[in-house]
Amino acid sequence: MAHPQSVTETERPTRIGLLGAGIGGSRTPRMHLAAAGALNLPYSYDLIDSTQRDLPEDPAAILDLLEAEGFDGLNVTYPFKKTVMAVLDDVSDSARKVGAVNTVILRDGLRRGHNTDHWGFGESLRRGLPEARREAVLQLGAGGAGGAVAHALLDGGVGRLLLRDVTEGAAEALAAKLCETYGPGRAEAVDDVMAAAGAADGIVNCTPVGMDKHPGLPLTAAAIDPRHWVADIVYFPIETELLATARALGCAVLPGSGMALYQAVRAFGLFTGQEPDIGRMQEAFDSFA
Structure with a gap:
């Protein structure tokens, strides 16, 4: 499908927005x-907040509107990651695997989607916990960013991924999709969190539990052992109750700030074709603390 071509970068600043x-x-x-x-x-x-301005219900119409306003690219978050994907001209392999986009490039009359959450978590894990054992990992949460994290874990060498979600059928559906991609037995839904934690080398929280608005632990503290490494994708606050509990036990921990940083690093590269200064981006992230 043809779309109006964005104004070139030589005529004005590159214009990016966050849609959510x-x-x-x-x-x-x-x-x-x-x-x-x-x-x-x-x-x-710019922020394009659907709670602050009226947007069309049709995702294609939203993109038409934003292209007309001169946007060259978009980061995309809840609740648009899946709906926008359906109206793009092309999506990257990682976005196709995950089934969601969080970055859209509007260039040369085309709309191309990417998922930088997938790379962002993988890069954070690679840099932050390079020696972590990965034979089996328990992931809590199978919706939203959970799909991107699950793919990143399996791409990053996790042998078996144990999935738990409080929404009925969510973990089973994600496990089935992962096994189609990575092979039988690579992922499975679990009900007994204590038993799954006992079999796991690491624990990853992909639920909202631990956020300022949803305080607490996503699993009982008794399930966490000093031998575990523990990761969280929540970064409001950076030190969640899960990470504080794990740290007190002597566990290696990975805060959610890494995924937030590296998804932005990847998106900036896609928007501009240039490698950003990661240190400057980290400083900007930390300036909120």
Whole structure:
């Protein structure tokens, strides 16, 4: 399908937006602007919050509107990651595997989707816990970002992924999809969290539990053992109750800030074709603390 071509970067700053609902607290704009500033790139980053402005219900119409407003690319978050994917001209392999996009490039009259959450978690794990044992991992949460994290874990060498979700059928559906991609037995849904934790080398939280608005632990503290490594994708706050509990036991931990940083690093590269200064982006992220 043909779309109006974006204005070239030589005529005005690259215009990027974050499309989502309730995104006023996002750290992403500040990270992108810091990276652009370090490279002296003319760059703007706007919030497109569906709770603050009226948007069309049809995702194709939303993209038509934003292209007409001059956007060259979008980061996409809840509740648009899956709906927008259906109206793109092309999606990357990782986005196709995960079944969601969080980055859309609007260029040359085409709309191309990517999933940088997938790479972002994988890069955070690779850098943050390079020696972690990965024979079996328990992942809590199979919706939203959980799909991207699950693919990143299996791509990153996890032998068997044990999935638990409180929504009936969610873990089973994700496990079935993962086994289609990676082979029989690579993922399975579990009900007994204590037993699964006992069999796992690591525990990854992909639920909202631990966020400021949803305090607490996503599993009983008795399930966490000093031999575990423990990762969280929540970064409001950075030190969740899960990470604090695990750290007190002597576990190696991986905070959610890594995934948030590296998904933005990847997206900035896709938007601009340039490698950002990761240190500057990290400083921008940390400036919220």
